[in-house]
Amino acid sequence: MSDTVRPFELAVYCEVFGTDRTAAGAPVFDFAIASAAPGVPVPVFGGLTVTPAAGLDRLSEADLVAVAPPVAPVRAVDPAVATALHAAIARGARVVALGSATFTLAAAGLLDGRTVAAPWIYAPQLADWFPRVRVDPSVGYVDDDPVLTAAAGIDLCLHLVRKDHGAVAAGAVAQGLRFMTPVRRADDDIAALLDWAADNLHEDLSIEVLARRALLSTRSLARRFRAATGVTPYAWILEQRVSLAQRLLETQPSLGVEEAAGRAGFSSAALLRQHFQRRFGCSPSQYRSRFAPSPRG
Template sequence: MRNVAVLLPATVRSFELAVFAEVFGRPPTIDYAVASEHPGVPVPAPGGLAVTPAAGLERLAVADLIALVPPAGAVREVSPAVSEALHAAVARGARVVAVCSAAFTLAATGLLDGRTIAVHSSCAGRLTDWFPAVRADTSVLYRDDDPFFTSAGSGAALDLCLHVLAKDHGAAAAAEVGRGMLVAPHRMPWLRTRSDAGIGRLLEWAIGNLHEDLSIDVMARQALLSRRSLARRFREATGTTPYAWVLEQRVRLAQQLLERDPDLGVEDAAARAGFSSAALLRQHFQRRFGCSPTEYRARFAPSSR
């Protein structure tokens, strides 16, 4: 991801536009531009603001990542020109981020047919009514279904964008942007622990003990809960399962270890991150990043740049 095009609709929601600017517009290695079907025409935003895009749809033809800004209201149709530009971009390998109600924009192109996307519960029914070929997942805050990335709400847009940045530029780059925005280093994409202080304390403990056995039985004992109660409260607080949460944290820790220490062996990185073997770490890296841990370090470790 070296080239990002932010595509504006006829009206924009300014928060999500600002998230794109902060996450993708900040790194100096990313060529960032704002485009629309009608370049040079101001696009209204809430609060009396207006955004004037400098680029047209031709900008999508060179973008590695296209970020769709949500319109002021969900849309059922998009113009043929926008649909054609998005189809062409995806066909040549571009990725698309559609946060919040921008998922409606992407669904209207037909590109999401047969796929499952993250959707806020308040609009899931309308989305599946309008686009029955698209499946809505309201249990997570964002979903990585490469080349399509969707988030369920405005707040989750930040988590999704940092995830995409980490996926292509490494955890250190995402952490640097996150620190500039005062995002906690270990913040999970779906973390909502303020509603359950007990689960919040459990997550803090688990983060410091990723190299240990973190089975559901161990975590239930640590939280003084039954397995069933832990599973229920964990999903209510985080939107996911203990297994998925721990796996995400371990992969992130392995990313950081490989980036920080070019001399650390893959076996040692796997053990420190809590994986039972280097083979298991390789399996998850291949699935998540499309490369081995060694290839990941070659791309993102400072000594390799």
């Protein structure tokens, strides 16, 4: 953890990976908060403190290291922290950064040559300070395994749960996170559009179609959509379609991949395979074999 951290992203880590939701079908994680100085209280923006119980040696046991975002962007990082992060990746662990934590990874030299996601408010500064990092503020998160970065933190954490444990497990976690949803429902028009789109993923959901339904120009829709969700319409719809395809493959074993692709809004099974390979490193059929319940004998 850094000198002062942002509370929301830290709470996301705690809620997704540190809360026991096994009764609802979610996986269990061996969760700990670590710092270079265990036992020393760390300030959290807003007047709170958190006292990490573990030291950096805990990273040597972790499969996933989630970096707490500093309250302000940083250009340097504790050498001991940088060493521990590099060692974690070298032995096969993943490292996750939400929001301003991307600066920590960049300062540690973990993002050189990588494309990363960042909140639009930080993107210019990140690109200026670390010119070897490719910053894409148009996406909610980037899975460049073993390094994952996000502007939309909850989305990335749920993506990780889906990737390793399947869509049903991720749904159980998401159900417990309803009060932390990243969609700002204050924009009722966009909220209604999101609800409609989620129920009609098999339809043509181009930005022109969405704009006509919302009675907006494409430019106005793009602006208001990003304000409401943090991502572009394309990125949001693609995420919903992949998630639906996952659920169909997990819960409907008799459904063919081609039909699952069509129901989820993909024009072909080949396109679905492309997105599954990119996100999960496997084909839809392999994904089903991994996560679908085994038939009872």
